[in-house]
Amino acid sequence: MNYNTELDLIQDIMSNLKSKYGIRFRRNQKLDFIKYAQNIFRQMGYKTYVQEKVELSEYVFLNQNLIIGDIEKAKVIMCAHYDTPFRSLHRYKIIYGKKMLKRDIIKGGIAILAYLIFIGILLILLNCPTTIYLIVITLFILSVPNKENLNDNTSGVLTIFKIAAELKELNSSKVAFILFDNEEWGLIGSKVFKIQNKDVDNKLFINFDCVGVGDNIVITGDKDSICEAKKIGGNKKGIKGKNILVKEMDLSKANSDERRFKNRIRFATFHRNKHEQLYINNIHTKKDNKLDINNINEISSIIKDYIIKID
Ligand SMILES: [Zn+2]
Numbered sequence: 001m002n003y004n005t006e007l008d009l010i011q012d013i014m015s016n017l018k019s020k021y022g023i024r025f026r027r028n029q030k031l032d033f034i035k036y037a038q039n040i041f042r043q044m045g046y047k048t049y050v051q052e053k054v055e056l057s058e059y060v061f062l063n064q065n066l067i068i069g070d071i072e073k074a075k076v077i078m079c080a081h082y083d084t085p086f087r088s089l090h091r092y093k094i095i096y097g098k099k100m101l102k103r104d105i106i107k108g109g110i111a112i113l114a115y116l117i118f119i120g121i122l123l124i125l126l127n128c129p130t131t132i133y134l135i136v137i138t139l140f141i142l143s144v145p146n147k148e149n150l151n152d153n154t155s156g157v158l159t160i161f162k163i164a165a166e167l168k169e170l171n172s173s174k175v176a177f178i179l180f181d182n183e184e185w186g187l188i189g190s191k192v193f194k195i196q197n198k199d200v201d202n203k204l205f206i207n208f209d210c211v212g213v214g215d216n217i218v219i220t221g222d223k224d225s226i227c228e229a230k231k232i233g234g235n236k237k238g239i240k241g242k243n244i245l246v247k248e249m250d251l252s253k254a255n256s257d258e259r260r261f262k263n264r265i266r267f268a269t270f271h272r273n274k275h276e277q278l279y280i281n282n283i284h285t286k287k288d289n290k291l292d293i294n295n296i297n298e299i300s301s302i303i304k305d306y307i308i309k310i311d
Contacts (some may be wrong), residue, residue, distance in 0.1 A: 006165050013040065013161050014293065017154050024084045025145035027062055030181065033157030034066055035080060037179065040161065041068045042056060044168045046177075051193065065189045069176030069187035070091055071197060075310065076175045078163060078303070079190070080181030080208045082256055084149040086142050089115065094279035096218065096270055115141065150291040152283040153183070155212025159267075160293070162300040167307060175307060178184055180257050183209075190257035204228055206265045207258035210280055212291040214269040215242045218278060219302075221265050222251045229265050232306045240294045244302065267297050 006116060023032040034050060041048045071077065089111035092104035123133045136206070148225040160177050167175055180189030182262060194200070204225065221229030228247045236244045251264050258264035270278035282288050 009040075009165060010104060010158075010296075012156055014291075017158055018150065018291075019044060021273065022084075022154070023084070023145050023147065024082055030083065030135055031114055032063060033177075034064060037066055037082075037157075037272050038214050041164060042156060042175075044101045044164055044216045046164065046168070049145065051196065056139040063192050064190055065181055065193055066162075066179040067176070068178070070173060071200070073173050073179075074176035074203060076204045076307065077178060077200070077207060078160060078206045078208070079144070079178040079180055079257055080160050081153050081181070081189060082157050083181050083184050083189070084154075084181040085146050085152065085284045086289060087144045087146040087286070089141065091285050091287070094280045096141075096247075096281075098277075109238040110223055114140075119236045123181045134170055135277040137245055146284055146286070146288065148289040150211050150284050151212040151280070151288050153209050155210065155269075156208035157273055159211055159296050159299055162296050166304050170304075170308065172307060174310060179192075181259055187257055187259060190260040203261075204263045204265065205258055205261040206232075206267065206303070207216055208267045208299070210283060211269045213282075213295070213296055214271040214278075214280065214292075215241050216270045216272055216301075217295065218260075218270055219244070219246045220249050220251065220268070222249060224263050225251075225265050228263075232265070233302060236302060240298070242294065244298075250274055267299060296303050 016036065021029070021036060024030050024033050036176065038048045038050075046068045047070065048066060048068045052063075052069055066082070089106075090107045092108065093101060095101065095185065119137050120133065128136075145284065157179060160179060164177055176197065182188035183190070217233075218232040219229050229246050233244050233246045238244045251258055251266060253259065254266060256266060258266045268280070269279055271280055
């Protein structure tokens with residue numbers, strides 16, 4: 001593979017992530033993606049390896065995190081989950097800093113009930129016992145991969161590729177990267193990583209999850225990291241209509257991989273509604289089919305400025 005510019009490379013990665021590697025749900029889809037990703041990172045000059053050994057529990061097997069660069073040397077570790085979710089039974093909205101909307105919980109309940117009744121009738125007709133009925137329905141719901149995953153979290157993965165490409169020119173050993181597996185099943189990849197790398201509390205973890213849609217780039221830190229978050233995004237003006245916001249929120253119950261780490265920052269992008277609330281919608285559904293490359297460019301430029309300054 002030969003690329004004239006870094007732009008060509010990122011364009012090519014984006015089209016591959018959109019098509020060939022767009023669904024990373026089943027083990028073979030994940031392995032195909034990892035092979036591809038390792039190849040690209042190695043061409044950039046990074047060392048990579050797949051962290052496979054799992055000491056988490058006898059019930060968790062098959063978790064593959066991709067580590068890029070030198071975790072021990074790095075001061076800043078940037079991460080994104082590469083796995084994609086099963087298809088949600090209904091659409092829901094995530095509002096920044098708020099619990100799930102009551103309306104969405106009710107909608108979810110109704111959707112599950114409708115499936116239960118539908119498959120229930122089917123299995124009664126087939127004369128099936130209750131346990132099998134419950135197993136079948138659970139497997140049925142959990143086994144349908146979502147077909148479009150551009151925001152959650154192809155956007156985060158592309159951001160990691162883009163930052164790695166840019167920092168490679170700086171020859172920076174200050175940073176390393178991780179693409180986590182199984183975030184969608186309860187932050188399992190990051191848990192496995194933490195168990196196998198206990199000595200990472202002094203490192204800053206920056207997680208990118210859902211950064212592909214919306215004009216508001218929100219950098220969230222909590223009490224241990226808000227100073228650093230301000231250094232990264234404070235007083236920054238976005239270009240091409242993007243706003244950069246730094247916010248403080250308790251991330252100890254966060255719903256993405258940064259939760260596992262002591263010193264943590266989360267990047268996510270949001271729309272803004274008429275009540276001035278920041279929100280994300282369409283994830284885990286087939287409408288997760290948009291990715292604004294300007295978000296990725298803006299975020300990687302913010303990160304590059306920050307990394308240049310740290311010593
Ligand atoms: Zn996600």
